Amino acid sequence: MPVLAEHRLKVKYEGGLADQNALPGYDGATSIDGITRAVHIVLHAYMTGEVISRATALKNASVLIKPARQGSFIFELLVLIEAYPATTGIGAALGAPMLYDFIKTAFKRATGSLDAEPETTSLRKLYERKEPPPLKRPPVDFDELSEVLEGSLQDAHxxxxxxxxxxxxxxxxxxxxxxxxxxxxxxxVNTREEGVGLEVVRGNITRYNSLSRNSRVFVDQFGRVVPMRPDADFSVGDLSLLTWSLHGSNIGAPNKLDMRVRRVSSASGRVKRLLLSDCQRAPID
Structure with a gap:
């Protein structure tokens, strides 16, 4: 029998009907299912280094639901991880702090805290590396994971x-x-439809993932960093411009790009990410 490392997640609903130790049947069941699916997707990424969009069968791990308890509406998810899973880009870490930190970072990023970063030493060092460890996958792209979590987290809410x-x-x-x-x-998490029209923004790349091709860009017009990924019509020939801009950011002399993008916004209109159609070097003022 494999040795299992056991970790617990406490899920607590508060306010209104939840304070009576109850949830509405349909919305409550949908929420519990959404949270469980989200944990499932994050756990798969943690164990394998792969981002999936559906809660497929887990390997070397499982998620169980424990019964609800009195005190608001509380239930537990029991996460079981097989000891010594296959080595991945995020390591075969069974310790609770690293797992909880990974879950926290993934969920915070997916719910609007775009600057959330890992806090445990081992996980933080992994994401601070310029290159992935030899013979291992690069670390999971949290921006990519955030995007695939949206459907599950919409249900969770x-x-x-x-x-x-x-x-x-x-x-x-x-x-x-x-x-x-x-x-x-x-x-x-409740996203508006993607913007139909293209607009031009100016900014510089602050982070780039060569595997997912997702990036972070400081947009001058917004005054903040926003996640960005190539749209369907983006030419791979322009990827070199992203790395050119990133290099400038790394040496303290940002290389600006003019980018044609479409916005993806939250329900209230806040920009969540940009879909990049094309770009070119911005003229030097």
């Missing part, structure tokens, strides 16, 4: 703000709160 049913949902380890879902995070 289903009962929040519905006729006072639930005020917030917290997910945590037995000792620490990892992330809170509320009206603001619900707004974030």
């Amino acid at each position: 289903r009962p929040i703000g519905v006729d006072g049913t639930v005020g917030k949902i917290s997910i945590g380890s037995p000792r620490h709160e990892l992330v809170v879902f509320n009206d603001n995070t619900k707004d974030w």
Whole structure:
């Protein structure tokens, strides 16, 4: 029998009907399913280094649901990880701090905290490396993972703000709160339709993932960093411009690009990411 490392996630619903130790049948079941699917997708990424869009069968790990307890509406997810799984880009780490940190970072990024970074030493060092370890996958792209989590997290937020049913949902380890879902995070995960029209923005690349081709770009017009990925019509020949701009950022002399993009916005209109159609070097003022 394989040795299993056991980790627990406490999921707590608070406010409204949840304070009576109950949830509305349909919205509550949809939310529990959404959270479980999201944990499943994150755990798969943690174990394999691969980002998937559906909660397919896990290898060397499993997720179980424990019964609800009194005190608001509380249930537990029991995460079982087989000891000594295949070595991946994020390591065969069974320790609870690294797993909880990975889950926290993934969920925070996916619910609007775009600057969330790993805090545990081992995970932080992995993401600070310029190149992946030999013979291993590069670290999971949290921006890519955030995007595929949106559907599950939309379901997870289903009962929040519905006729006072639930005020917030917290997910945590037995000792620490990892992330809170509320009206603001619900707004974030419920994406508007992608912008139809193209617009030109100017900025510089601050991070680039050569595997997923996702990047981070500081947009002058927005005054902040925004995730960006190539759109379907983007020419791979322009990828060298992204790395050219990144190189400038790394040496403290940002190389600006003029980029034609489409916005993807939250329900309230805040820009979540950009879809890049094409780009060119910006003229030097």
